[in-house]
Amino acid sequence: MADRRYSIGYALLPKKQQSFIQDSLVAVACTRGIDLVKIDQERPLVDQGPFDCVLHKLYGGDWRRQLEDFRARNPGAVIVDAPDAIERLHNRISMLQVVSELKIESQTESFGIPNQIVIYDKETLFDEHAWASLKFPVIAKPLVADGSAKSHKMALIFNHDGLNKLKPPIVLQEFVNHGGVIFKVYVVGQHVKCVKRKSLPDVSEEKLGSLEGSLSFSQVSNLATNERNDDKYYKLMHLEDTEMPPQSLITDIARGLRKAMKLNLFNFDVIRDSRVGTRYLIIDINYFPGYAKMPSYETVLTDFFCDIVHSREKGEVDGPNCLEKDDSSDKSGFDVRPVHSCDQAVRKLVSNIADGDDGALPVSPHSSLA
């Protein structure tokens, strides 16, 4: 047992609390002197504690004010992360803007974001000039990414007919064929871990010509389980055969994003462009994602908590974020476990693909994966 004990308060929605605050995490943290304490959301934060650090994933003005009051009264406590920094991730345009600010040199690979536009009203949606720079198929994503179920509802749009049921404000982003596998990169302070997940299957030019309308879906890489190893979808996506991206590139992007966004707890989704096998595209960044799905999450998070409280003691942490430390000792890890699986609807859709066996997406208009 460690000598001095530290208290980390957490304020999370019930679902998040259930997935993140597992007994295994509490136990590992406890042996290293860290007590994880639930913040009572029915009472003012300033009346609770003392906390060496506050972890949170809550939305809204009231919570922001509570954090400000808490910070004013407890200037020595660390708030992970600053609400202003998190805010950027609640809009799918500002979320990815930061990617273009990164300066990373690579002789062999390149990275960026897919071509995209933002549409604020129906009029612009049907204005073909607004579309001049985009090529079908595209994905329509809600502009707001606030954690609501609505903010994860997306649609694959194959042609102009598919626009009718879209409700601006939306981001229209070119769909990039990527072999049906997505890379999720989890960042916890200095720690970086990349895992593979299933994604949407490719859409061939040939199939695109015969498709009409749109296809709705939601959280494909994060659907419920019951997967069997003989699952057609699983086989089709060749998850295990898929090569991981270069570790150095992923670590450099993660480190660059962390610094630019001033965030410690996030993940980002990366796809590899099938047309240019050395090109990587970042399509999504999430604050405080589902870390319990990350291998060794208990030790990774506990290391991070220890880093925070010890740095704070040494006076290395400044104010509401803990980014002042030297970043040179980044630990990176790669994990190739296939983590998630598809639900029945996805399985049904993809079994068509397996029957056709060309790996491209055959869909009827307005069918739904969700």
Ligand SMILES: O=P(O)(O)O[C@@H]1[C@@H](OP(=O)(O)O)[C@H](OP(=O)(O)O)[C@H](O)[C@H](OP(=O)(O)O)[C@H]1OP(=O)(O)O
């Ligand atoms: O709960 P989980 O484990 O599915 O985590 C969700 C994340 O899944 P991931 O870790 O990327 O597989 C999920 O990531 P995606 O957006 O699906 O890429 C989000 O971060 C989600 O948070 P929110 O709904 O956007 O606020 C996360 O949901 P919350 O746990 O924050 O509600």
Ligand SMILES: Nc1ncnc2c1ncn2[C@@H]1O[C@H](COP(=O)(O)OP(=O)(O)O)[C@@H](O)[C@H]1O
């Ligand atoms: N530009 C794109 N090209 C190809 N597939 C994409 C693209 N954008 C998103 N996807 C697919 O759609 C899924 C959901 O999109 P994402 O932007 O990650 O939203 P969410 O925040 O709901 O996870 C991704 O996991 C991926 O499978």
Ligand SMILES: [Mg+2]
């Ligand atoms: Mg995502």
Ligand SMILES: [Mg+2]
């Ligand atoms: Mg997301």
